[in-house]
Amino acid sequence: MSRPHLIGLTGSIGMGKSTTAGMFAALGVPVWDADAAVHRIYGIDGAAVAPMAALCPDAVQDGQVDRARLKKWIARDPAALNRIEALVHPLVAADRRAFVEGSSAAIIVLDVPLLFETGADAQMDTIVVVSTDAAEQRRRVMARGEMSEEIFERILAKQLPDAEKRARADVVIDTTTLDRAERAVAVLMRQIRKGQADA
Structure with a gap:
């Protein structure tokens, strides 16, 4: 069988990435979650x-x-996060590789929050960025009640800006409404399947 078509799914915090990954899964596409x-x-x-x-x-x-305990270490040692990421990122990449190699699916979605930041975008056939406006993004994150404004801002500062992600995407899915996102996912799947059938 030929190599599967890899969709790299990414987007900043609160943009609706997990919800969109679920839409691909509902269409029968295996989803690997970082x-x-x-x-x-x-x-x-x-x-x-x-x-x-x-x-x-x-x-x-x-x-x-x-x-x-990791969070406490990061809070007291400015170098801790870089050391943790240097250890974790290769292990996560190996897990992703094993998932792809163990699947017989024709299309696979790889849900990677730091797709561009880790260079994983280079391995994808189609890059999908989920996006909504900044006010809706903030509303969603704060509604979870899991983090302070300060932590939210710190996470945003570490992530590639939304505008840059959108500029580097093959497809941008607007997640402002579920209907709009579902339609975009369905259209993309039809296009990829048609391309595979025609190949």
Whole structure:
């Protein structure tokens, strides 16, 4: 079988990426989720546990990486985040590769929040960026009740600006309404499947 068509799905925090990934899944497309991969490698017997224990013994408890302890380390050590990312990103990339190699699907969605920031965009056939206006983005994030304005701003500062992501996308999906996003996902899937049929 020929190589699957890889859709790289990305977007800034609060833009509707997880919801859009669910729309692809509802159409029968396998979806690999970077956040879920991090949970796997941080879990008991996960690939990150032993190297993280060597990097920061305090960050590992009961055989797994403790995210709360990681956050404390990051708060007190400005270099911690870069060291954690240098360890985690290759492990996440290996998990993604294993998912693709283990699938027989013709189309696969790879849900990667830091697609451009990690250089993973170079491996994709189609890059999809989800987007909405800044006010709606902020409203969604604050409505979750999980973070302060300060943390939200800090996350935004680390992510590539939305305008730049949109400029580098093959397809931009407007997630302001569910209907609009669902229509865009359906159109894209038809285009890719038609392209595969014609090839």
